[in-house]
Amino acid sequence: xxxxxxxxxxxxxxxxxxxxxxxxxxxxxxxxxxxxxxxxxxxxxxxxxxxxxxxxxxxxxxxxxxxxxxxxxxxxxxxxxxxxxxxxxxxxxxxxxxxxxxxxxxxxxxxxxxxxxxxxxxxxx
Numbered sequence: 001x002x003x004x005x006x007x008x009x010x011x012x013x014x015x016x017x018x019x020x021x022x023x024x025x026x027x028x029x030x031x032x033x034x035x036x037x038x039x040x041x042x043x044x045x046x047x048x049x050x051x052x053x054x055x056x057x058x059x060x061x062x063x064x065x066x067x068x069x070x071x072x073x074x075x076x077x078x079x080x081x082x083x084x085x086x087x088x089x090x091x092x093x094x095x096x097x098x099x100x101x102x103x104x105x106x107x108x109x110x111x112x113x114x115x116x117x118x119x120x121x122x123x124x125x
Contacts, residue, residue, distance in 0.1 A: 045087040047074035048094040055100035060107065063100035067093045 049071040056064025074089035 042083045044078045045074070045083060045090050047071040047078070047086070047090045048097065049075070051097045052093045055097035059104035060100045063096055063103055067096035067100060070096055 049068070052064065052067035052071040054064075056068050070089050070093035074086045074093060077083075077085035077089055
């Protein structure tokens with residue numbers, strides 16, 4: 001009696017039946033779509049979004065919110081290809097952010113002076 005594995009076969013196994021080759025249709029020309037951005041390849045002007053958000057979150061928020069709105073308008077104009085509108089809105093965003101920061105400092109000085117004078121008048125009287 002034979003024990004263990006059967007003796008190994010010699011050579012390669014017979015080929016297995018696979019999938020039939022696909023019947024592709026004849027090659028047809030592919031349609032290509034070329035997207036050209038309007039604006040003639042002009043660089044996108046800065047939207048000044050970072051300073052707008054900083055002025056909104058850290059300084060005088062009502063004017064900072066206007067700056068954020070203008071920076072978003074700049075992004076919308078740039079995505080439409082209106083680079084002149086994007087530049088104007090970006091400059092307006094920077095202007096409103098600067099006004100917000102200056103306003104916060106001026107109000108801080110005014111309230112600081114008022115608080116200091118009121119505290120001194122109560123302490124020394």
